[in-house]
Amino acid sequence: MENKKELRTWLNKMELDHPLVIAGPCSAETEDQLLNIAHQLKDSDATVLRAGIWKPRTRPGNFEGVGALGLKWLQRAKEETGMKTTTEVANANHVDLAMEHDVDILWIGARTTVSPFIVQEIAEALRGTDKPVLIKNPVNPDLSLWLGAVERMYKADIPNLGVIHRGFSTYEKTRYRNNPEWQIPIDLQNRFPDLPLILDPSHIAGKRDIIFDLCQTALDLNFDGLMVETHHDPENAWSDAAQQITPDSLKQMTIDLRIRKQEGDEVEFRNRLSTQRTQIDVLDHKLIELLGKRMKISDEIGRLKRENNVAILQSRRWNEILGKMILEGEDHNLSEEFVLRIYKAIHQESINHQKKVVNEV
Ligand code: PEP
Ligand code: MN
Numbered sequence: 001m002e003n004k005k006e007l008r009t010w011l012n013k014m015e016l017d018h019p020l021v022i023a024g025p026c027s028a029e030t031e032d033q034l035l036n037i038a039h040q041l042k043d044s045d046a047t048v049l050r051a052g053i054w055k056p057r058t059r060p061g062n063f064e065g066v067g068a069l070g071l072k073w074l075q076r077a078k079e080e081t082g083m084k085t086t087t088e089v090a091n092a093n094h095v096d097l098a099m100e101h102d103v104d105i106l107w108i109g110a111r112t113t114v115s116p117f118i119v120q121e122i123a124e125a126l127r128g129t130d131k132p133v134l135i136k137n138p139v140n141p142d143l144s145l146w147l148g149a150v151e152r153m154y155k156a157d158i159p160n161l162g163v164i165h166r167g168f169s170t171y172e173k174t175r176y177r178n179n180p181e182w183q184i185p186i187d188l189q190n191r192f193p194d195l196p197l198i199l200d201p202s203h204i205a206g207k208r209d210i211i212f213d214l215c216q217t218a219l220d221l222n223f224d225g226l227m228v229e230t231h232h233d234p235e236n237a238w239s240d241a242a243q244q245i246t247p248d249s250l251k252q253m254t255i256d257l258r259i260r261k262q263e264g265d266e267v268e269f270r271n272r273l274s275t276q277r278t279q280i281d282v283l284d285h286k287l288i289e290l291l292g293k294r295m296k297i298s299d300e301i302g303r304l305k306r307e308n309n310v311a312i313l314q315s316r317r318w319n320e321i322l323g324k325m326i327l328e329g330e331d332h333n334l335s336e337e338f339v340l341r342i343y344k345a346i347h348q349e350s351i352n353h354q355k356k357v358v359n360e361v
Helices: 005-013 031-041 069-081 092-100 116-126 143-155 183-191 201-205 208-220 247-256 265-308 315-331 336-359
Strands: 020-024 048-050 084-088 105-108 133-136 161-165 197-199 225-229
Touching (some): 005 161, 020 247, 143 161, 183 197, 208 265
Parallel strands (some): 020 225, 133 161
């Protein structure tokens, strides 16, 4: 995909003096619910109202959305509040219905982006539209699949595109519902700086209390907008109750977030510096997390050695690791001396861990 400036025209046309804020419930539940939330959001930074009409649920038996009926409620919310509207489309029929009801922005969900057949079907149904289309990352951490969906839209003459980062699912439970894996959207942004990048902190967090921090990190990384699930009575929401926030919390959050403006050489310099520093922070967190994981495995090896009465230090294995890592380091522009120093330190820490385990009574 070429780096086309027109990809962000739709966002520039909105003439916002702050990042784009999309807010609204996970699902449209009733007309009253949607209108109530829309009216509470009317005087906030949110200029686009979101609501899921067709809900892709991982397991059957949960609330699967009100269907096309909800599109009329979105239309009414737009008439009454002047907000733009957006909903998820997951097949060609959804696209036709959303177009008939004049939804302003369409988004493609994480479970759809994984399927090139469905993405292509949606692209054909949307062919030539000038409505903005936002593509969520696929559920699995695969940048090509994500970009593939963007390319399919672009090739169907849909020029107004954007992407939404909603995190990636993992088998192992972490503090997030979907791991942010910030490196993936950062890579995407570095390759396609003109593709508007929006954060969905709600589906990354899975719970209200870390939404603010996720939004701040995204703004520091120069994201163009936020899509936050917002409900007048989050605890009693029919879907994703734990992660929704009230319109009042959203308003407070947009006041508290540090938002960087991008003008002038000096400001530009500082913005870029702070974006790069946040990128480094992301990698540093990852380094510590990986080292912790490595030591945990070391502990397990220590236990195994104790049970089998084997010596902790295995020089042959250690020399093998070192040789391999020095070679790999060369591929990544790291000097032999540096790799040696790092690995000696890691090895020593690993021995310390194993000594502790072996001597446990
Ligand atoms: C949603 O936005 O409510 C949703 C279902 O999101 P995702 O596709 O990211 O799971
Ligand atoms: Mn949701």
